[in-house]
Amino acid sequence: MNISQILSSDLLFINIQTESNHPIFFYKGSINDLIIAKMKNLIDTQVNTTHRLHYKLRAVLLELAQNIMSYSSEYNYLDTQERVGLLALDELEDVFIFHTCNLVETQGVEALRRHAENINTRDLQGLADLKLEFVKDNLMQKTKRTGIGLIQVAILSENGFQLKIDPINNQYAYLTLIIKIFKR
Amino acid sequence: MDNLYIESNIGVFSNPTITLNAETGECRIEGESYLENAYGFYQPVFDWIATYTQQVQQTLTWHFRLSYFNSSSEKVIADLLMLLKEYQSQGGIAKINWYYPTEIEDILSQGEYLIRLTELPIQLIPYKLA
Numbered sequence: 001m002n003i004s005q006i007l008s009s010d011l012l013f014i015n016i017q018t019e020s021n022h023p024i025f026f027y028k029g030s031i032n033d034l035i036i037a038k039m040k041n042l043i044d045t046q047v048n049t050t051h052r053l054h055y056k057l058r059a060v061l062l063e064l065a066q067n068i069m070s071y072s073s074e075y076n077y078l079d080t081q082e083r084v085g086l087l088a089l090d091e092l093e094d095v096f097i098f099h100t101c102n103l104v105e106t107q108g109v110e111a112l113r114r115h116a117e118n119i120n121t122r123d124l125q126g127l128a129d130l131k132l133e134f135v136k137d138n139l140m141q142k143t144k145r146t147g148i149g150l151i152q153v154a155i156l157s158e159n160g161f162q163l164k165i166d167p168i169n170n171q172y173a174y175l176t177l178i179i180k181i182f183k184r
Numbered sequence: 185m186d187n188l189y190i191e192s193n194i195g196v197f198s199n200p201t202i203t204l205n206a207e208t209g210e211c212r213i214e215g216e217s218y219l220e221n222a223y224g225f226y227q228p229v230f231d232w233i234a235t236y237t238q239q240v241q242q243t244l245t246w247h248f249r250l251s252y253f254n255s256s257s258e259k260v261i262a263d264l265l266m267l268l269k270e271y272q273s274q275g276g277i278a279k280i281n282w283y284y285p286t287e288i289e290d291i292l293s294q295g296e297y298l299i300r301l302t303e304l305p306i307q308l309i310p311y312k313l314a
Contacts, residue, residue: 037195051287051313055252059290062218062254069220128297135262135301152255156290 024089030082031068063149064100072102098179120160214249217257249283265302280306285313
């Protein structure tokens with residue numbers, strides 16, 4: 001996507017309303033190792049919770065960040081090429097909420113929507129079955145991406161995820177994922 | 185045959201400590217495994233297993249004690265277990281222990297999932313977090 005395309009879209013003006021006034025973090029820009037380290041550190045230092053929830057938060061963060069780093073269609077070009085996205089974590093009384101947004105190509109949107117629907121209609125056992133199918137099909141194939149990141153996010157959240165796709169133009173859409181992790 | 189030792193590195197993408205002992209057959213993978221290129225990191229482990237199962241062919245005992253790991257690492261661990269399964273099918277002995285903190289059921293679930301996936305008799309061993 002070139003600069004004039006970006007400027008002609010609403011992309012620069014899309015924002016996310018967090019539900020609390022003080023999210024644990026809210027970041028929009030290049031996703032790189034340093035940024036993820038800061039987010040991980042904020043979870044470690046700002047979130048006072050159980051081992052169980054702490055594990056879930058860190059694990060979901062890493063899956064979501066890796067999703068953006070692998071699949072976002074928007075890049076920053078400085079000395080290296082870095083993919084761009086939005087990552088936010090909010091804490092309310094009974095729930096943690098992750099928001100993630102990034103640009104995707106419209107040609108992959110329908111497959112993604114079907115994949116999400118397939119995931120969100122399953123219970124935990126069904127999700128384990130789905131993950132098994134995906135991994136079995138790819139065993140001993142040394143691919144860098146496994147394709148099970150979103151399934152793993154749904155397993156960890158125990159609550160699926162919300163997916164929203166806002167078309168920008170014929171070529172690109174803006175993908176938003178919302179993941180809730182209840183404190184129960 | 186040489187032992188393999190890889191020290192842990194805790195950062196954004198963290199790797200676990202890996203200790204593979206060719207004399208005793210004791211193999212340990214411990215710590216965090218959050219890797220962007222998990223196959224790149226674990227390749228020496230695959231190579232070590234391939235050499236061991238050709239040259240040494242004694243009992244292997246694997247201890248997986250992972251405190252955090254991402255889906256890319258999980259996929260590689262599944263492949264590693266499949267290699268051990270192949271060793272078993274050729275007459276080798278491979279015992280596998282999967283340690284999980286009692287406070288984090290997700291790690292227990294991952295162990296149960298790996299049993300389903302590989303159909304290996306993996307021992308699930310609980311421990312308490314400090």
